[in-house]
Structure formats: C-alpha cells, structure tokens
Amino acid sequence: MNTKSPTEPKFRRRAEARPDEVLDAALSLFTEKGYARTTVDQVAKRAGFSKGTVYLYFASKEAILEGxxxxxxxxxxxxxxxxxxxxxxxxxxxxxxxxxxxxxxxxxxxxxxxxxxxxxxxxxxxxxxxxxxxxxxxxxxxxxxxxxxxxxxxxxxxxxxxxxxxxxxxxxxxxxxxxxxxxxxxxxxxxxxxxxxxxxxxxxxxxxxxxxxxxx
Amino acid sequence: MNTKSPTEPKFRRRAEARPDEVLDAALSLFTEKGYARTTVDQVAKRAGFSKGTVYLYFASKEAILEGxxxxxxxxxxxxxxxxxxxxxxxxxxxxxxxxxxxxxxxxxxxxxxxxxxxxxxxxxxxxxxxxxxxxxxxxxxxxxxxxxxxxxxxxxxxxxxxxxxxxxxxxxxxxxxxxxxxxxxxxxxxxxxxxxxxxxxxxxxxxxxxxxxxxx
DNA sequence: AATTACAAACTGACCGGTCAGTTAGTAGCA
DNA sequence: TGCTACTAACTGACCGGTCAGTTTGTAATT
The missing domain is CATH 1.10.357.10 (Tetracycline Repressor, domain 2)
Known part of the structure; x- marks a missing residue:
C-alpha cells in the first residue's frame, strides 16, 4: 500500500488527511501480521510520522481498528x-x-x-x-x-x-x-x-x- | 487424544498427565480470550501449577498452540x-x-x-x-x-x-x-x-x- | 545420595500511552 | 517586505506495566 514516496517533505501539515493515512497504514500492517502483533509505533512509521501523532487522532489502538x-x-x-x-x-x-x-x-x-x-x-x-x-x-x-x-x-x-x-x-x-x-x-x-x-x-x-x- | 501409554512409565510421579492438562487449560483460556491475550502464567494457574512447569513440557507458548x-x-x-x-x-x-x-x-x-x-x-x-x-x-x-x-x-x-x-x-x-x-x-x-x-x-x-x- | 517434579522469584525486552518541548505555518503590524 | 507573536501540528524520550522465558532452590521419590 502507498506509504508515500521518500521525497515528501518532513512536515505535511494536512490534519484532515491524517486519520485516513493512519487507517491505511494500519490496514496493511494488520493484514500482514494481525492486530495483536502490530505496534502503534509501526503504524505511525508506515504512515510517515511518529507515534504521538497517531494519538492526536485516535484515542487508543483499538479505536484505530474500529475506525x-x-x-x-x-x-x-x-x-x-x-x-x-x-x-x-x-x-x-x-x-x-x-x-x-x-x-x-x-x-x-x-x-x-x-x-x-x-x-x-x-x-x-x-x-x-x-x-x-x-x-x-x-x-x-x-x-x-x-x-x-x-x-x-x-x-x-x-x-x-x-x-x-x-x-x-x-x-x-x-x-x-x-x-x-x-x-x-x-x-x-x-x-x-x-x-x-x-x-x-x-x-x-x-x-x-x-x-x-x-x-x- | 489422551495418550497415556501404558507400556512406558512404571514409576515417575504424575508427570505423564501434565501435557494434556496444559492443553486443556490452554484451550479453555484461548477460547475465552484468544491466544494473544492469554498469558502462559494464566494457563499454568488454571492447570493447577506454575509457569515454570509448563516450560518443562512445551518449548514455547506457540508450541502449546501447536500441540x-x-x-x-x-x-x-x-x-x-x-x-x-x-x-x-x-x-x-x-x-x-x-x-x-x-x-x-x-x-x-x-x-x-x-x-x-x-x-x-x-x-x-x-x-x-x-x-x-x-x-x-x-x-x-x-x-x-x-x-x-x-x-x-x-x-x-x-x-x-x-x-x-x-x-x-x-x-x-x-x-x-x-x-x-x-x-x-x-x-x-x-x-x-x-x-x-x-x-x-x-x-x-x-x-x-x-x-x-x-x-x- | 541421586534424580525428578515442581514453585517461586527473577530478567529483560517490549509496548501502549503520555507529555514537555520543537517546528511549520500564519496573522498582524510596520 | 520584514519582523514579531501566536497557534496548530508534530516529535520522540520516557514511564508504568506486562509477559515470555530462565534460573534457582527444595521437597518428594527411588
């Protein structure tokens, strides 16, 4: 799945797009390794930012799954x-x-x-x-x-x-x-x-x- | 199922029954909460002994599942x-x-x-x-x-x-x-x-x- | 005494969630 | 246009807790 080319700027500043980016990353990781074996940090990394940011948009790991x-x-x-x-x-x-x-x-x-x-x-x-x-x-x-x-x-x-x-x-x-x-x-x-x-x-x-x- | 080979052990304690006891306990816990959310310690407790004992009979948590x-x-x-x-x-x-x-x-x-x-x-x-x-x-x-x-x-x-x-x-x-x-x-x-x-x-x-x- | 079967305590890695601090963007002002 | 002040977006170190797997000591059995 996507993951964005490495040439992207470090800061993207598009808060509206974030939740979907998290969900896309989560989907691919959950598919590969299952929910339990995927860490929130991995989701964040694949989406192209850091773990803290994930928690700006989702209250918990399970909330990601629900989303x-x-x-x-x-x-x-x-x-x-x-x-x-x-x-x-x-x-x-x-x-x-x-x-x-x-x-x-x-x-x-x-x-x-x-x-x-x-x-x-x-x-x-x-x-x-x-x-x-x-x-x-x-x-x-x-x-x-x-x-x-x-x-x-x-x-x-x-x-x-x-x-x-x-x-x-x-x-x-x-x-x-x-x-x-x-x-x-x-x-x-x-x-x-x-x-x-x-x-x-x-x-x-x-x-x-x-x-x-x-x-x- | 069961095992209990009548030929082999004449002495020994009750060790022969252990693996099946572990599997029974694991089955009930895995059913209740899933594999990932079940700890080896819980399996041991339910089987009636301690975690170390489980590792006398199974090499890893996943080996329990395989068994x-x-x-x-x-x-x-x-x-x-x-x-x-x-x-x-x-x-x-x-x-x-x-x-x-x-x-x-x-x-x-x-x-x-x-x-x-x-x-x-x-x-x-x-x-x-x-x-x-x-x-x-x-x-x-x-x-x-x-x-x-x-x-x-x-x-x-x-x-x-x-x-x-x-x-x-x-x-x-x-x-x-x-x-x-x-x-x-x-x-x-x-x-x-x-x-x-x-x-x-x-x-x-x-x-x-x-x-x-x-x-x- | 030697061996077996076990409990209990321990280790070290891992992970979800937090938060103090940093950076990018922007509005207001000159 | 350049500067200041402010805010939203974001980072990553860190904490508390958990858990798979290990080690050690000991009671029972032979």
Missing amino acids: LVQRTVEPIAEAAFETMTDYRGDPRPVLAQFLRAMAQALADSKTRAVVMIILQEAPAAPNISALFRKAVLGRALPAVTALLAQGVAGGHIRAIDPELTARSVLGPVIGHLLLSEIFRIRPEGGLQMDRLVENHLTLLFAGLEPDTGGAP | LVQRTVEPIAEAAFETMTDYRGDPRPVLAQFLRAMAQALADSKTRAVVMIILQEAPAAPNISALFRKAVLGRALPAVTALLAQGVAGGHIRAIDPELTARSVLGPVIGHLLLSEIFRIRPEGGLQMDRLVENHLTLLFAGLEPDTGGAP
Missing part, C-alpha cells in the same frame, strides 16, 4: 438490503443480484482484508463484533431469510427452512474467502469470486426449483 | 477421507456421509473451539496454518473435488465445476459455524448443526440432479 471497520463497512451496508425487504415473487433473481454484489465488494482487496481482520478480532473485541453484526449481518441475514420464506410461501421455490437455507446461500462465498485468505488455497489463476458465484448460483437455483416429482 | 491443534485435528483427519478416493458412482450418498461426519465432529464443543482458534491464529502463525492444511484441508478438498469430478464424468450429477462446487458443499457448514461462534447468531435452540446439514443436503442434492430438461 478501520467503520470506514469499510458502512458504505457497503448502506448500498444494499433495501431491495429485498418487500419483494414478492421468485426470489432467485434477487438472490443472484445480491450474491453478485457481494462478490463485487469482495473483489476489492481492501474490503477483503478488513473482513478478514473482523473475523479474527471479533471474538476478542466485542464492539467490533457488534459493529459488524449491526451494520451487515443483522441486516443481510434477515433479508435473505425473509426473501426465502416469502418464496416458499408463494410456491416459487422448494419448501426448505429459510433460516438455515440462508447459510447455504451465503456460506460458499464465505468459505471461498476463508480458504483463499487464510490458507492460500484457491483455484489456479486467483480468487475468481465471480466464477465461484456463478457456479454456486446454477447449483443453488436448480436446488431451489420446486419439486415437481422428479426421480432421484 | 492443541495436533491433539484435536489428527484423530479427525485419520478417521476419514479414505472412503472417497476410489469411489465410483453417484457421489451423493458419500457426500451425505461426509457432511454428517463433519457435523458430528463439530458437535463437540472442544473441537469447535480448536477450529475457531485455528481460523483466528492461522494468518499470523504459518505453522498452524500449514498443520491444518496438511492434515485436513489438503485432504478433504481434493477428495470432495475428485468425488464430484467422477460424478460429473459418469453422468450421475449435473455438469458443474468440481473444484468450485466443493465450496458449495462445505461452505454452509463453515458459515454456520462462524455465525454461531463469532457473532453469536444462531437459530433458536442452539447450533443445530444436524438440522443445518440435513436442510443443506436436500437443497444440494436437488441442485446436483442431472438436468433432464425440466422447467426453469
């Missing part, structure tokens, strides 16, 4: 979820739209990195967990569940459990992300989140097809 | 994967067997806890990551992929991408685990991994049904 999550998660959360809530009809087109949007968001490596940091730190940092739950999960899961329930009720899809099926809709994307980011296990040629989603959608849509009495 | 992963993961890894490799025919019964075994393994809260710790620490601890990859993922994924490929080739299932579909098979289970353990989002009445797997299997099996020209 990072907020900056990444909020715009994504705002962009979605409204279409789904009152939809009536076959849920599949909406699911496709949703999963493709998700794939697109996760195509950005910064977003991916923040999501990974959240997954790693959430168990030990309750406010991070709460933030993500409130902004993303608490909205996405009920939306998908309601969409599926409505589809079942209307006979558009097979009679499955909507709440559990929501996991079958979203799980593969999360699993793919984890395999790739944590264990470096990914298809030849990179993450290919798009291809994963398309493959998943064919399978999922066929699976959701109402049972018309086919033979197993 | 924990090894103790949990190896028996699981050994128990499976062989059935799949040379199978010919409709892969669905084997997939069902596999997912149910996975659900059963994850029903044990200790196993679940270790898996979560792995997911959290793997990015920053390469040998943990490698251990799990070698013992579990590096075997499970190719096995499922090969099974699917064989099913496609034999016309038993829809022509999907086997490698990507492996994610659709396993992802929901992982996603369910994550939602429950990290964000405390779970169905009423607990984890219900069994019900998730059964619901997932209906959906998945219908989705894998070869396309015989049904209605969209």
Whole structure:
C-alpha cells in the first residue's frame, strides 16, 4: 500500500488527511501480521510520522481498528438490503443480484482484508463484533431469510427452512474467502469470486426449483 | 487424544498427565480470550501449577498452540477421507456421509473451539496454518473435488465445476459455524448443526440432479 | 545420595500511552 | 517586505506495566 514516496517533505501539515493515512497504514500492517502483533509505533512509521501523532487522532489502538471497520463497512451496508425487504415473487433473481454484489465488494482487496481482520478480532473485541453484526449481518441475514420464506410461501421455490437455507446461500462465498485468505488455497489463476458465484448460483437455483416429482 | 501409554512409565510421579492438562487449560483460556491475550502464567494457574512447569513440557507458548491443534485435528483427519478416493458412482450418498461426519465432529464443543482458534491464529502463525492444511484441508478438498469430478464424468450429477462446487458443499457448514461462534447468531435452540446439514443436503442434492430438461 | 517434579522469584525486552518541548505555518503590524 | 507573536501540528524520550522465558532452590521419590 502507498506509504508515500521518500521525497515528501518532513512536515505535511494536512490534519484532515491524517486519520485516513493512519487507517491505511494500519490496514496493511494488520493484514500482514494481525492486530495483536502490530505496534502503534509501526503504524505511525508506515504512515510517515511518529507515534504521538497517531494519538492526536485516535484515542487508543483499538479505536484505530474500529475506525478501520467503520470506514469499510458502512458504505457497503448502506448500498444494499433495501431491495429485498418487500419483494414478492421468485426470489432467485434477487438472490443472484445480491450474491453478485457481494462478490463485487469482495473483489476489492481492501474490503477483503478488513473482513478478514473482523473475523479474527471479533471474538476478542466485542464492539467490533457488534459493529459488524449491526451494520451487515443483522441486516443481510434477515433479508435473505425473509426473501426465502416469502418464496416458499408463494410456491416459487422448494419448501426448505429459510433460516438455515440462508447459510447455504451465503456460506460458499464465505468459505471461498476463508480458504483463499487464510490458507492460500484457491483455484489456479486467483480468487475468481465471480466464477465461484456463478457456479454456486446454477447449483443453488436448480436446488431451489420446486419439486415437481422428479426421480432421484 | 489422551495418550497415556501404558507400556512406558512404571514409576515417575504424575508427570505423564501434565501435557494434556496444559492443553486443556490452554484451550479453555484461548477460547475465552484468544491466544494473544492469554498469558502462559494464566494457563499454568488454571492447570493447577506454575509457569515454570509448563516450560518443562512445551518449548514455547506457540508450541502449546501447536500441540492443541495436533491433539484435536489428527484423530479427525485419520478417521476419514479414505472412503472417497476410489469411489465410483453417484457421489451423493458419500457426500451425505461426509457432511454428517463433519457435523458430528463439530458437535463437540472442544473441537469447535480448536477450529475457531485455528481460523483466528492461522494468518499470523504459518505453522498452524500449514498443520491444518496438511492434515485436513489438503485432504478433504481434493477428495470432495475428485468425488464430484467422477460424478460429473459418469453422468450421475449435473455438469458443474468440481473444484468450485466443493465450496458449495462445505461452505454452509463453515458459515454456520462462524455465525454461531463469532457473532453469536444462531437459530433458536442452539447450533443445530444436524438440522443445518440435513436442510443443506436436500437443497444440494436437488441442485446436483442431472438436468433432464425440466422447467426453469 | 541421586534424580525428578515442581514453585517461586527473577530478567529483560517490549509496548501502549503520555507529555514537555520543537517546528511549520500564519496573522498582524510596520 | 520584514519582523514579531501566536497557534496548530508534530516529535520522540520516557514511564508504568506486562509477559515470555530462565534460573534457582527444595521437597518428594527411588
């Protein structure tokens, strides 16, 4: 990530830009070594100034993490979820739209990195967990569940459990992300989140097809 | 698990039990507060003795973590994967067997806890990551992929991408685990991994049904 | 007596957070 | 234009505390 060319003047005097510079530096370091193993001094150094300055803009190390999550998660959360809530009809087109949007968001490596940091730190940092739950999960899961329930009720899809099926809709994307980011296990040629989603959608849509009495 | 080799020690004090006691204590603390925020002293205290003793049996704090992963993961890894490799025919019964075994393994809260710790620490601890990859993922994924490929080739299932579909098979289970353990989002009445797997299997099996020209 | 198993005290490095002091920029004045 | 006075931005040494890992002494066992 950036880090600014070494020819920059020593004093920059642009207080408004500082918080974002801290967050950028923190993101790259947290990604490399994890939150716990990164020191505030390292963050400051990478951002191009000293530790004291960091504390002019963030109250604590954890506040940096919170800022990072907020900056990444909020715009994504705002962009979605409204279409789904009152939809009536076959849920599949909406699911496709949703999963493709998700794939697109996760195509950005910064977003991916923040999501990974959240997954790693959430168990030990309750406010991070709460933030993500409130902004993303608490909205996405009920939306998908309601969409599926409505589809079942209307006979558009097979009679499955909507709440559990929501996991079958979203799980593969999360699993793919984890395999790739944590264990470096990914298809030849990179993450290919798009291809994963398309493959998943064919399978999922066929699976959701109402049972018309086919033979197993 | 357990050890307790009946052949070796006739005298000695109670030293043989120590490593497992350390691992048990470490597991509960790592689960509560995470690896980084747990001190070796706390592990020793919970196990009922002092820090120095821990270092009689483990070379470092990270070695404790490795021991924990090894103790949990190896028996699981050994128990499976062989059935799949040379199978010919409709892969669905084997997939069902596999997912149910996975659900059963994850029903044990200790196993679940270790898996979560792995997911959290793997990015920053390469040998943990490698251990799990070698013992579990590096075997499970190719096995499922090969099974699917064989099913496609034999016309038993829809022509999907086997490698990507492996994610659709396993992802929901992982996603369910994550939602429950990290964000405390779970169905009423607990984890219900069994019900998730059964619901997932209906959906998945219908989705894998070869396309015989049904209605969209 | 020799060995083993352990507790307790200790060491040294590290790190989050603070703060007294320094520097860069700017407004006012001549 | 040059000077003074002031402020916001920034630095880096430092402090208090923590913690992984080590050493030493001792009680029990053989």
